[in-house]
Amino acid sequence: MVGQGALRECLLDPGVHRVLAVGRAATGQRHEKLREVVVPDVADLAAVEGELVGFDACLFCLGVTSAGMSEAEYTRLTVDLTLAVARTLLRLNPGMAFVFVSGTGADSSERGRVMWARVKGKAENALLGMGFKAVYVVRPAAIIPLHGITSRTRWIRTATTVLKPVFPALKALFPNHVTTTEQLGRAMLKVAREGFGKTVIEARDIGRV
Numbered sequence: 001m002v003g004q005g006a007l008r009e010c011l012l013d014p015g016v017h018r019v020l021a022v023g024r025a026a027t028g029q030r031h032e033k034l035r036e037v038v039v040p041d042v043a044d045l046a047a048v049e050g051e052l053v054g055f056d057a058c059l060f061c062l063g064v065t066s067a068g069m070s071e072a073e074y075t076r077l078t079v080d081l082t083l084a085v086a087r088t089l090l091r092l093n094p095g096m097a098f099v100f101v102s103g104t105g106a107d108s109s110e111r112g113r114v115m116w117a118r119v120k121g122k123a124e125n126a127l128l129g130m131g132f133k134a135v136y137v138v139r140p141a142a143i144i145p146l147h148g149i150t151s152r153t154r155w156i157r158t159a160t161t162v163l164k165p166v167f168p169a170l171k172a173l174f175p176n177h178v179t180t181t182e183q184l185g186r187a188m189l190k191v192a193r194e195g196f197g198k199t200v201i202e203a204r205d206i207g208r209v
Contacts, residue, residue: 001143001145001149001150001181002061002063002101002140002143002181002184002185003021003023003059003061003062004027004145004149004150004181005145005146005149005180005181005182005184005185006059006061006184006185006188006189007019007021007027007029007034007185008147008149008181008182008185009182009185009186009188009189010033010059010185010189011029011031011033011034013189015193016033016189017033018033018035018054018055019031019033019034019035020034020035020036020037020051020052020055021034021035021036021037022036022037022039022042022045022048022052023036023037023038023039023042023062024038024039024040024041024042025038026038035051037051042062042081042085043080043081043084043085044084045084045085045088046088049088049092052088052089052092052093053092053093054093055089055093055096056093056095056096056097056192056193057096057097057098057099057189057192057193058085058086058089058096058097058098058099059099059101059188059189059192060082060085060086060098060099060100060101061101062081062082063078063101064077064078066115066116066119071115071118071119074115074116074119075119075122078119078120078123079119079122079123079126082100082123082127083123083126083127083130086098086127086130086132087130090130090131090132094131094133095133096132096133097132097133097134097135097136097191097192097193098127098130098132098134098135098136099135099136099138099188099191099192100123100124100127100135100136100137100138101138101140101184101188102120102123102124102137102138102139103116103117103120103139103140103141104139104140104141104177104202104203105117105139106120106121106124106137106139107120107121108121108124108125108200109121110122110125124137124200128199134192134195134199135199136188136191136192136196136199136200136201137199137200137201138184138187138188138191138201138206139200139201139202139203140179140184140203140206141177141178141179141203142177142178142179143178143179143180143181143184144160144171144178144179144180144181145160145180145181146180146181146182147181147182149181175207176203176204176207177203177204179203179206179207183206183207184206187201187206187209190209191209196209
């Protein structure tokens, strides 16, 4: 869902000249600026490295819910996969900015009681120490999908359908905790291009960005 929002804003932005979408499935989008690379395992990009050169930024939007997962499996998909992609991109594009979508409540100490928060914090810390030109960690809370964007997670789709009539009220009442796919995508693109005063961007900062 976040990736769809980020892709939409990149394609609409006249300052973005080229977009490469990498994933396990095609996005279904068609645009003159867009090229897609579909790979069976996103953690292994060796076969497509030639496609990954010459980019200024990576907006890393891949993520899964931790519900029903062991810590080891969630770590594999959240930390190991992310760092495998990041290492490849850093080697090919040493001047790149890397923007990582995390979540409100991520635990930078990596020692808290909440499993998903520890794992997200571990991924954040590793990325921040890798040596990219810039790394920004974005921690959204509630995200409202706009422009026909939908989540692949069933419970999120259900909640979206139920809450859709009150989205405007939620955004007005909780501006520091509720964002939209459009606003989040624009914020990610803006920090990648222009930077920001801090590397960890909490939910309350997204609107400011």
